[in-house]
Amino acid sequence: MYQIDTLTKTYQQGKRVVHALQDVSLRIDDGELVSIQGPTGGGKSTLLQMLGGLDRPTSGSISLDGTDLAGMNDTDLTRVRAETIGFVFQNFNLIPTLTAQENVETALVPSGVSKEERAARAVAALESVSLGDRADHLPGELSGGQQQRVAIARALVKNPKVLLADEPTGNLDEETRDEIVDLLEGLWKEQGLTLILVTHDSVVARRTPRRLRIAKGQVKDLTA
Amino acid sequence: MFFTYLRRELRNRRKQTVVVAIGLAVAIALVIVVNSVSAGVRDAQASVLESVYGVGTDVTVTQAGEPGAGGPGAFAFGSEDGEASEDGTRSLAQDNLSVARGSASFDVSALETVAALDHVTGVSATLGLQNTSFSGEMPDFEAMQEQMEAGERPEPGTAGGGGAAGGSSFEVNSFDVTGVDPAADAVGPLTTVEVAEGRTLTADDADANVAVLDATYAEQQELAVGDTLTLAGTELEIVGTVTSTTGDGVATASDVYVPLAVAQTLASLDGQVTDLYVSVDSASNVDEVASAIEAALPDASVSTQSDLAEDVTGSLSTASSLVGTLGTWLSIIVLAAAFGLAILFTVSGVNRRTRELGTLKAIGWSRNRVVGQIAGESVAQGLIGGVAGVLLGGLAVAAINLAGITLTGSSGGGAFSFGGGGDVGDRLQQMGGQAPDAGAAGAAAPGGGPFGGGGAVASAVDVVLSAPVSLWIVLAAVGLAVLGGLLAGVVGGRRAARLRPAEALRSLA
Incomplete structure (x- = not known):
């Protein structure tokens, strides 16, 4: 469960101060499927990075299961990201020189599981996204949709509590978009994880039970 | 995963790997050649010294x-x-x-x-x-003196010619x-x-x-x-x-x-x-x-082998100073250039891989693991360069040895130059002309006066240069290459370590 209180994040861009998030307070329960919409530069990605422990707020607190991420040191934040949070990115962000299976395995490297177990879990994760037969393919040999499936398998292989997806369908055509959203929705239901989607796409947002809108650094719950 | 990732990255960035490896290889080869030739020249100096002073002599005492x-x-x-x-x-x-x-x-x-x-x-x-x-x-000389007293100038003789009165022929x-x-x-x-x-x-x-x-x-x-x-x-x-x-x-x-x-x-x-x-x-x-x-x-004058080595002259001495100064500086410059090249490529590689490294950090890779991966890749490049350098250096040294370069060295502190017939003859001839005391004809050159003289007799020795490649040189050369890679890895790794995943992903979003 996320509990966010008066969260503020400001950036310095040259001489200009950017207020990416302003006094955001929010609660996201375990197992929720939440979409975050908003205009470009409105603070969507910044909020997602705060939720994922990739960045620290300027002020306020953001706690995951009672632990304040803002007060954690780098080592502890890295551990939380390695064990608890899965990421899916708009550009897939796969390692181009590694095969689909090896890409998925990278998520298990920090947890120190054996090589055999790593391989077995990576293959199972790829099968869960219907890419078991593409395990030996390099990202460049896969379509955009397939690459995003590999990225989803990489995010889920460590059985995270939270899955954060930043514009996961932003680079995909409509048909593939629907496939990916179906897949994410299915995994959410199946695994009971907390799924938070940042999206521009209202079609995607409308499929989520809870919709947040963020603009000028302030969040509005559209389903409240 | 470390080695799989490392291997794939090196293969994928083949051009960079080859350039860095060639740079290091050339530098390492140069280091090997300079060290081997230097050792060869030292051996040659030792041979010259041994031929003069014998095997196993560490110190000589003279007066x-x-x-x-x-x-x-x-x-x-x-x-x-x-x-x-x-x-x-x-x-x-x-x-x-x-x-x-x-x-x-x-x-x-x-x-x-x-x-x-x-x-x-x-x-x-x-x-x-x-x-x-x-x-x-x-x-x-008695006849010559009589002639002079009578106001006649004796006819000069011809050194080595002999025969004529007043002339001389000697050896x-x-x-x-x-x-x-x-x-x-x-x-x-x-x-x-x-x-x-x-x-x-x-x-x-x-x-x-x-x-x-x-x-x-x-x-x-x-x-x-x-x-x-x-x-x-x-x-x-x-x-x-x-x-x-x-x-x-x-x-x-x-x-x-x-x-x-x-x-x-x-x-x-x-x-x-x-x-x-x-x-x-x-x-x-x-x-x-x-x-x-x-x-x-x-x-007593006490000389150690190293003192004696300094006395070795000839082309051997020239080779020694050439290897000692030019070779060493050239090695250092090329090595520095190769290290710089390795660092430059590694840093540019890290810059190009900002998203990749940011992603790895985002999914839970620790800073040390990311730095280790970058350093590992650089060290592997250094190792490849080192091995290639050893092969290249080995070939160069073999070529030098096959060329059979002959160096000439002398030792003994100053050549003993004997004036020679002409010089000595001329001097004695002048003496003849000056009609020395007939009772003591000669008394030539007390203490060897006219005979050019130095110290001990110089001994010129021709030695074919044989540049040895010792295991120590090979290990040191590979170590240097790995050090170059490690240096590049540390610089590149520090850059990767400073990379904050949020900024890395944001900058490329």
Whole structure:
């Protein structure tokens, strides 16, 4: 469960101060499927990075299961990201020189599981996204949709509590978009994880039970 | 995963890997060549020194002579000496056996003094002599004086021509004689000789009138085993000839070797020696022993192998300084350039992989793991460069060795330059013209005046350069390449470590 209180994040861009998030307070329960919409530069990605422990707020607190991420040191934040949070990115962000299976395995490297177990879990994760037969393919040999499936398998292989997806369908055509959203929705239901989607796409947002809108650094719950 | 990722990255960035590896390989090859050639030159210097001072000699002890001392003494001829011909010209011959010019003999008790010092494992003494023989015809100085008194200028003779009254024809020959202790064979000049014919000196020869000749000298003088050699009026039986073990055609340290006691007797230098050859138990104690000898024998000149190496002259010396300065600096510059290249490529690689490395951090890779991955890739590039460099360097060294480069080195502190017939002849001719005192014709060059002279006899040795590639050089070279890779990895890794995943992903979103 996320509990966010008066969260503020400001950036310095040259001489200009950017207020990416302003006094955001929010609660996201375990197992929720939440979409975050908003205009470009409105603070969507910044909020997602705060939720994922990739960045620290300027002020306020953001706690995951009672632990304040803002007060954690780098080592502890890295551990939380390695064990608890899965990421899916708009550009897939796969390692181009590694095969689909090896890409998925990278998520298990920090947890120190054996090589055999790593391989077995990576293959199972790829099968869960219907890419078991593409395990030996390099990202460049896969379509955009397939690459995003590999990225989803990489995010889920460590059985995270939270899955954060930043514009996961932003680079995909409509048909593939629907496939990916179906897949994410299915995994959410199946695994009971907390799924938070940042999206521009209202079609995607409308499929989520809870919709947040963020603009000028302030969040509005559209389903409240 | 570490090695899989590393291998894939190196393969994927093949061009970068090849450029970095080639840069390091060239630098490493250069380091190997410079080190090997340097070692080869050192070996060559050692060969030159061994041919002069013998194997195992760590320290030599000599005593410098007073200016003008030593060398062939005066050749004194009386007016009635020799046989007179019809025109008054007299045929003369005289030998002079003395300590070589520039050096002095000292009491053999110094050997005991040195032998008693700590860390000294062996000492042998030699007596280095020079035999100078004068033979030829001199003008009738009495007749010349009478002519001058009568107001007539004598017709100048022609050096070497002889014949005419007032002219002269003569020959001056010189060869080295070394008195060695036949029983002391562990250290000294005889340790680098092998018998060509006959035998070498043995302990039984201590007081025997026998001699062993340098094979090259024997050939020049058309002397062979069984012949006799006259030294200071004493006939010595030639029992053997020897050649140097340091190379074909290389002259040994002396022309003639005789038992030490015989040399002392013939030169009227009983109980005197000119050189001590000292071996020390460990290279690290050489300087200590040298200092101890200097303290015990204040008048002595003490030289260690490294002092002696500095005295080596000729193309060997040129090669040594070339390798020592130009080679070393070139190696450093190329190595620095290769390191810089490796760092540049690694940093640019990290910059290009910002998203990739940011993603890895986002999914839970620790900073150390990311830095380790970058450093690992750089070290692997260094290793590839190192191995390629060793191969390249090995080939270059093999080519140098196959080329059979011959270096010439001399040692012995100043060449002994004998004035030569013309010079000596001219001087004596002038003396003839000046009508010296008829009663003491000659008295030429007291202390060897007109004879150009230095110290000990120089010994020119040709040595074919053989550059060895030791395991140490190979390991050090590969280590250097890995160090270069590690340096690049540390610089690139630090950049990767500073990368914040949020910024990395944001900048490329």
